[in-house]
Amino acid sequence: MRLFPYNLQDASGIGACLEQFAQECPPEYESILCLIFSADDKTEHIETMTQAIHARLPAARIAGCTSSGEIVNGELRLDSIQVSFLVFARASVAVHLFDCGQLTMDEAAESLPDLLDGEPLAGVGILTTLKTLGDIHAFTDVLSGLPEEVPVFGGSSDSYINKSSYVNDEYTCVFDGKSYTNQGILVILFRGQDLHIRVKSYNGWKPLGAEAVITGMDGCNVVTQVNHKPVVALYEKYLGIAPGEKFFRAILPFPVMIERDEQPVARMAISYQANGSMRFGGDFSLGEHVRLGYGDPINMLQEGFRNIEGLRNFQPEGILLFSCIVRRMYLRDDVRIELQPFRDIAPSAGFYTYGELQRFDGHSQVHLLNGSLVTICFREGQPAAAPTAIPSPQKLSFHDERISLITGLAHFVSVTSAELEQANQALTLLADTDRLTGLLNRGAVEQILMNEIERSDTSSDLHLGAIMVDLDHFKHINDTFGHEAGDEVLRQVAKIMQNALRSSDFVGRWGGEEFMLVLPGCHIDDAIMVAERIRQRIEADTRLPDGRHVTASLGVTVAGSSDTLDGLYGRLDEELYKAKHRGRNCVSAAR
Incomplete structure (x- = not known):
């Protein structure tokens, strides 16, 4: 695989570009993808370029969009046209444009599975207009069904229109060799067993x-x-x-x-x-x-340097960079510090977007990002040799004095925030913790319950289970064996409950010998199973000095629509009363 990036001042330069590519292109190849990232959004100028490319390279696939900054070999170019040819020795490329001015997003997404069938995919790229960015989930939901090892990446077209008071979506477009739309999505399908694509991103x-x-x-x-x-x-x-x-x-x-x-x-x-x-x-x-x-400019650039090391080890033959326009607007001239390291690794090309797309490693969902730089590395076959060493970045020196000032302020904010967070965590831990058991105290549990009830009320998909635990005959334990023995029972029971819960669950001491468990995302049947498991563990693992077992009664319920803390607690108390009335050491649930 080889990548040939060319930068044009305007569409009239396409002839010279094609002439130079003809001299540099390998004589044998399987497929060519021509990517165009253009500051010029005029239809006639884009047609001039695509027609010239088709005339010279009829088998090439064309995919392009408008941009708010063009990238070539680690350098930023403005108000230009970036034309890049990705030449694959063995891999194939297909380009499909969906005009959402003619189709609904759902209709377009419904036709996507047929395109994904066939030879296994090596990767999927997406270019979208700003008008369709808000509904892109219809597409990404379909792509999330692909095997997790298939990388998915993309970016939203942008424009140079002033963004000081709002973002104008009228002047962003995507196009292939035949069509042009300011409301659509373009999908690029890469296939080839020998094609390796590495996608990483960072934001800082x-x-x-x-x-x-x-x-x-x-x-x-x-x-x-x-x-x-x-x-x-x-x-x-x-x-x-x-x-x-x-x-x-x-x-x-x-x-x-x-x-x-x-x-x-x-x-x-x-x-x-x-x-x-x-x-x-x-x-x-x-x-x-x-x-x-x-x-934080320092953090943004340091994350980039860490990404470069992994990218170098991959040994790419070509690199695409999809970077958010906010990074360019924020770093200004110093964006060069972020881009320069790429020119020492492999030929690179890219553009500045108003939204980036990526599927994170080991996950199925394709996410829409903002403020990120996505690196897409291509290689056919295995690495040829050991990666070449890249000098470690020297101390960062900013050209823009404004950035130097921001860096100092950002460092101050970072250190101060960390100190305040540590202090707040210590105070919160002290204020929210029951000193005897180490569990949350009643005030903390009540706050969590109120927050989770509010969350569950916003959607029927967000379930919330709750369990009230009351130790049986606890006053008799204190009267017979003393308060130290009673305290030890409370500590043992607290440990049993902590070990029985998920990391997303909460448990606290409600008062005396009562405990409250909060189980976000838990249906009633699951909550009953948790309660029964805890009841059994308490009976099996907690013993009194005379060898007898400690038992507990448990009430279970789930939050209903428009529920309140008092309503939830009232049902738990009622179920707890039923469990006691049945002879204790059992679970009662309000279904």
Whole structure:
């Protein structure tokens, strides 16, 4: 496999580009993919290029989109056209464009499985317009059904239109050799047993401020409320930035941070409404926990250097770079520091996007990213030799004095936040912990219950189980064997319950000899099984000084629609009473 990147000032340079490629192209090959990333969105200019390519290379497959910055061999080019030829010795390439002005997203996605059938895939690439970015999950859900070893990557087309107050989606497009649309998705299918594709990404954004909960949404990427307040209030509180003429330029370095498949993922704002709601460049879930993030230039670049080492070991023959426009706008001239290392490894080409797509290693779901740089490495066959050494990066020296100032402030924020978080964790642990058992105390359990009840009420798919445990005849234990023996029983029972739960579950001491267990995502039958398992372990593993077994009575329920803490506790108390009335040492459940 070989990659030949060329940079044109305008469409008129396509003839000279094709002439140079004809001289450099290997004489024998299986397939050619021509990628075009263009600052020029004029249909006639794009047609000029695609027609010229077809005339000279009729078998080549063409895929392209508009961009907000072009990358060639580790260098940023602006207001240009990036034309790259990926020449495969043995692999094949197919390109399919879905015009969502003519088809619905669901109709387009329904036709995708037929295209995926056939020879095993080595990888799937996607280019999408900004208009279809919000509904891309219809496509990515289908691609998530592919075997996990098939890499999936992609990017959203962008434009050079000013983004200081909003993002304009009218001027972004995708195209193949025949069609052009500002509302569509282009899919590139790579096939070949000998083709290896490595996809990695990094962002470098760090969390800032306290965690918040999404409490209102209008569609998958429009957030109306966070912590029951308009989402713009989040920016006003932590950044002192209110909606206005240059709102988006001001908040670009401050994405909303979430997690996807245990990876930090950023969400960049696209637009806002007078009611305080905001549209983002990616999806959220109701009840999801989020934090504001901030850009630390040092951290962003260091993550890139760590990625370079793994990339070098792969020994690619060609590299594609799909980088978020926010990185270029934030790092400005110093974005060169991020790009330069790639030119020492293999020929590279790419563009600046307004959204990136990736399937993380070992996971099936394809995620929409923001603020990331996605590296796509290609190689046919096995590595030819040991990887060449790349000098370790020297101390970073920024050209932009603004970045040097931001770096210092970011370091200060990072250290201060870490110190505050450590102090808060220590205080929280002290305030929320029952000193005798080491479990959560009642106040902490009540807060968790209220949060989980609120989350479960936002969706019928979010279940919540709860168990109340009461030790039988505990007053008799204290009266007969003393409080030290009673305390030891409480500690033993606490340990049994901790060992019986998942990492996502919670257990706390409710008071005296009573315990509360909170089981997010747990149906009633599963909660009953957990309760019975705990009852059996208490009876088997907890003994009194005279050899007798300790027993417990347990009440079980699940949160219902529009439930409250008092309602949930009332049902648990009632079930606990039933268990006691039946003779103790049993489980009673409200189905």
